[in-house]
Amino acid sequence: MPIKVYIDQGHNPVNPNAGAEGNGLREQDIVYEIGVRLAAILRNAGIETRLSRPTPQTQLGTSNASSLAARVNDANSWGADYFISLHTNASTSPSASGSEAYVYRLGSTAYELAVDIVEQLTALTGGRNRGVFARPSLYVLRKTKMPAVLVELGFITNAYEARQMSENPALYASGVANGIFEYLGMR
Numbered sequence: 001m002p003i004k005v006y007i008d009q010g011h012n013p014v015n016p017n018a019g020a021e022g023n024g025l026r027e028q029d030i031v032y033e034i035g036v037r038l039a040a041i042l043r044n045a046g047i048e049t050r051l052s053r054p055t056p057q058t059q060l061g062t063s064n065a066s067s068l069a070a071r072v073n074d075a076n077s078w079g080a081d082y083f084i085s086l087h088t089n090a091s092t093s094p095s096a097s098g099s100e101a102y103v104y105r106l107g108s109t110a111y112e113l114a115v116d117i118v119e120q121l122t123a124l125t126g127g128r129n130r131g132v133f134a135r136p137s138l139y140v141l142r143k144t145k146m147p148a149v150l151v152e153l154g155f156i157t158n159a160y161e162a163r164q165m166s167e168n169p170a171l172y173a174s175g176v177a178n179g180i181f182e183y184l185g186m187r
Helices: 027-044 064-078 109-125 159-167 169-184
Strands: 004-009 048-051 082-089 099-103 129-134 148-155
Touching (some): 004 064, 027 048, 027 082, 027 148, 027 159, 027 169, 048 064, 064 082, 082 169, 099 109, 109 129, 109 148, 109 169, 148 169, 159 169
Parallel strands (some): 004 048, 004 082, 082 148, 099 129
Antiparallel strands (some): 099 148
């Protein structure tokens, strides 16, 4: 039976639950593209995938709460083995940079997966490894029935990282995929 990875491209194309903006770019557009490429890489390796937003126009829910619930409920009912939520970070400081991840609990299966994702992502992109942190308050981490990782790929408010994520989404998709492969012993 193949491994099933649910790829949540964070946020909606428009409110409710639209993402951050920076450097003329929108988070929801960047993570949509990276998610599509990540799914293709994983499928080529024999991993079954499902996207939270199969099209750029896919709108989930009618509020922030129902948008998050739609993603989690879809992953839970599909029987995903792993849940990966893709995001871009934002800061008031335009020099803030790097990748980080959040999990429900440190020392968990999700934590080990997150460590591999951030290590492989930063190795490939050349970005700063900001670490893995516990955030049990995040809905997508506490309501999923499988190990869940929320990945902040880079800062949309950092001109270099925003351009790199937007112009080379395949690089970020490959970094996340490499982390998943590392965790699964497929490298």
